[in-house]
Amino acid sequence: MGKSKFAWAILDTRTGNRNQILGVLSQLKLRYRIIEIKYNFLAHLPNFFFQIFNNTIHIGSIKKLNKEPSPDIIISCGRRTATVALELKKIFNYKPFCVHLMYPQYTFLKNNFDLIFTPQHDRIKQKKNIKKFLGSPSNIKLIKNIEHSFIKPVFFLLVGGDHGNFKLSVREINKILKSIIKRLDNRGSLLITTSRRSSDHLIERINYLKSKYNIIKEVYHPKTSKKNNPYFRNLSIAKEIVVTGDSMSMVSDACETKKPVRIYYNKNFCSNKHINFCEKLIEKNYAFSFDTLGEKCNKIKVLNTSKKIAAHIYESYKNE
Structure with a gap:
């Protein structure tokens, strides 16, 4: 301008x-x-x-x-x-x-x-x-040439939370993590960031699963952690990004990275407008459905909103 x-x-x-x-x-x-x-x-x-x-x-x-x-x-x-x-x-x-x-x-x-x-x-x-x-x-600016000790490939999971009458349940989190851990097959690292809308039950469950599975290398909760948020670092080093479809801002951020973005969403915790949003992103090749986790993506578009x-x-x- x-x-x-x-x-x-x-x-x-x-x-x-x-x-x-x-x-x-x-x-x-x-x-x-x-x-x-x-x-x-x-x-x-x-x-x-x-x-x-x-x-x-x-x-x-x-x-x-x-x-x-x-x-x-x-x-x-x-x-x-x-x-x-x-x-x-x-x-x-x-x-x-x-x-x-x-x-x-x-x-x-x-x-x-x-x-x-x-x-x-x-x-x-x-x-x-x-x-x-x-x-x-979005105000995403990926950081180049970051040195880190995480075993590759790095998967980054972004977890939203409750909004209105829609609740992201422990059951849904169990399903997401089970699928990612199975896909990684003990090779690589899983990093997790929740949101301020994530319930205490959700946070407790994720902390428990981190203690159970060594492949979950880092968990950050903005509601409880006093450390610097590794959000930008994790987006920068991740090979793949998984995000729950209830958070439009997190989904939009992920779709700015030109990396494979898998959206996990359903009517149990996403409103109709959230579902329509996720489906439109997938239709236009800005993101991919969760069931394609780990598959090669030949064409990835950047949202650039x-x-x-x-x-x-x-x-x-x-x-x-």
């Missing part, structure tokens, strides 16, 4: 939201300022409640908010940051170009966003200012 342009990026404490914005910014290649916000106890209320008052009543603190340098573009992500972006847009006479990632439910004045990007599997109609893309924007969104922002901004 050019370094003469300047962006304000509104970041909250949600890791997924932050990574989506940073992924798009990395592809836009412009100067930007991070506006850090933290929520208060009102943040669980719907967006229209905030808008009845002043758009920012749910904000506990906001850092680095001064008008200089003023933004050409404001980028936000997630429901709660939407009203903040709309409020910031109002304070400038020239009205900066306002981009929002993820459809902001229960929000008035959505048409004041110049662009809203939402996943293809969401039941939202595409309009002039609403664009749908396959996958979530951040790059595609950045290109669309550039074209839309240029034509304003």
Whole structure:
């Protein structure tokens, strides 16, 4: 887009939201300022409640908010940051170009966003200012030439967790791990990372299986571990990646690596929109079904959602 342009990026404490914005910014290649916000106890209320008052009543603190340098573009992500972006847009006479990632439910004045990007599997109609893309924007940058002591081949398992009425059970984890361990046949290493949505029962089971099977070399739980997350390292050194289909962000990250990605999903723990998402990725050769584990993949496509969104922002901004 050019370094003469300047962006304000509104970041909250949600890791997924932050990574989506940073992924798009990395592809836009412009100067930007991070506006850090933290929520208060009102943040669980719907967006229209905030808008009845002043758009920012749910904000506990906001850092680095001064008008200089003023933004050409404001980028936000997630429901709660939407009203903040709309409020910031109002304070400038020239009205900066306002981009929002993820459809902001229960929000008035959505048409004041110049662009809203939402996943293809969401039941939202595409309009002039609403664009749908396959996958979530990602900020994955693989690390080259990493030295490690893991026995090759390295398989990396990404485990999601519960969402709404859908629960990822111990039974499903047993099935996944049994299949991977059988495929490795005591040759190689299995690394596992869970998510903050993984239940305590799931974490306990995975820890037990690590003590039972030597081929499970490392387990990382973001809910409980105080060590640095080896997520990027593991994506970089893995020969194959297995991911549960309930986590759209993890699946999207894996599909940015140009490595064989096997998605384990079913209706027991995945909603219809998650299942549709996984099937579309498999149909378009960004990923493969779990039952192909270990098979050679002749054609692997890279999702590149951040790059595609950045290109669309550039074209839309240029034509304003």
